[in-house]
Amino acid sequence: MTYDIGFLLWPHLTQLDMTGPAQVLSRMPGARLHFVWKDTGAVPSDCGLSLVPTTTFADCPPLDMLCVPGGVGVAPVMRDAAVLDWLRVQAAGASLVTSVCTGSLILAAAGLLRGYRAGCHWAAGEQLALFGAEFVAERIVTDRNRITAGGVTSGIDFAFRIIETLHGRDVAEQIALALEYDPAPMGGGTPASARPEVLAAVRAGMAARLASREADVAAIAAEMENA
Structure with missing residues (x-):
């Protein structure tokens, strides 16, 4: 049975937010992937x-699973009425509404996470x-x-969770083996596990762009509240 999965593409998204889970989910039995934007020009x-x-x-068919990847520059997409309307229409009929990283902010801007618990990149999650x-x-x-993943690389684990949920652990493990997915991280990939000096350096390096995004997202939330 065909299971239609749609990924929202948008300009300057973080590609691994989308390509990581897409690679895994493309191996799922019955999966048919759609990569969707306003037109078919390169994004x-x-x-x-x-x-x-x-x-x-x-032209996108009704989706069984909707997935929204993230990226630093989410604010323009969060303000895009055509994007938000399409998400609402597809979410109404989808069995799973999902995101990776700051894609959850886009879902939230569409009103699709109100009253839900959700994941996001650690540097942006509080704005949900x-x-x-x-x-x-x-x-x-x-x-x-609603199944929402944390930052970037979590999209790969998220995809295996989807497969396990829909087809069982054996199928998920078979796909993991075929892809040789057996990560052995060096650690420090979350604020909780990072060394303090590393966390401080990353926060400092991200400070300017995070401040800009936080201001944009707060303004979007205020605009919606006053609309």
Whole structure:
């Protein structure tokens, strides 16, 4: 049975937010992946790799699973009425509404996380509260049919969680073996596990762009509240 999965592409997204789970989910039995944007022109990612949509908002079929990847520059997408309307329409019929990293802020801007627990990148998650969602600092957060992953690389683990949920652990492990997914991280990949001096350096390096995004997201939340 075909299971239609749609990934929202948007300019300057973090490509691994999308390509990580897409690679895993493409191996799921019955999966049919759609990469969706307003048109089918190449969409630049944040690392210079362009991604080519396979369909448009107008032509995308009803989705069984909707997935929104994130990136630093989410504010323009959070303000884009065409994007938000498409997300609302697809979410209404999808069995799973999901995101990776700051993609949850885009879902939240569409009103799709109000009253839900949700994951996000650790440096942006607290802003979910501006849209009525509760940030949970976990790698994968499940609340009813919302499954939201933390930052970037968590999208890979998130995809295996989806497969395990839909097809069982054996299928998920078979795909992990075929992809040779057996991570052995060096540690320090979360604020809780990072050495203090490393965390301080990363926060300092991100400070300017995070301040800009936080101001933009707060302004979007205020605009929606006053609309």
